[in-house]
Amino acid sequence: MSPTSTDNVKNSLGEAGSRLKQAAHDAGDAIKGAADVAGDELRLGKANVKADLADSALSGLSALEGLGEAGREQMDMVLDKGRDLVDSAADLIRERPLASFGVAFAAGWIIAKLARTK
Template sequence: MSPNATDSLKTNLGEAGSHLKQAAGYAGEAIKGAAGAAGDEVRLGKAQVKSELADSALAGLAAVEQAGAASREQVDALMDKGRDLLESASDLIRERPLASFGVAFAAGWIIAKLARGGDK
């Protein structure tokens, strides 16, 4: 008895189903492998991020410590400039006491005028 069209159809559909089942199994294995590899990459990336954040925190702390030292240097420089300015003002006053008194008097008068002008 020769196979008829219905039997051939059943055979071909059975074979197609078998191939689909194998393809689904291979796809599942591939997805599991990809998920495992992705998990490994995520763990590696997480470790690298933690490392970089720790390095960043250490660098930030070092910068804060240096900022304190830098601010002390700036304050010292400003204090030195202030002392120099006071010394030069003292020298000028000693050299020209009348001119210094006149400048101080004029500055006081101008400040008083400006202060009274704002009260009106």
């Protein structure tokens, strides 16, 4: 007996169903594989972020260490400029003692006037 049209349709539908089942299985495997890859990428990204943050913290600490030295350098520069200014004023006083006394007297008088008015 030869297969009938109905038998051919049944066979075709059965083959389509098994191919559909295989396609669903393959899709599930693909999704699982993608999830595994995404998880691996996420772990790698997390490790990279941690490493970058640690490097940033080390750089910040290094900057803080250098900040103390930079502050000392700036303080030394200010002190040197102050000494130079005092030396310059001392030289001016030695060169023109009478004018220096007059300026100091005038400044004292102005300060005293300002202090009395308040």
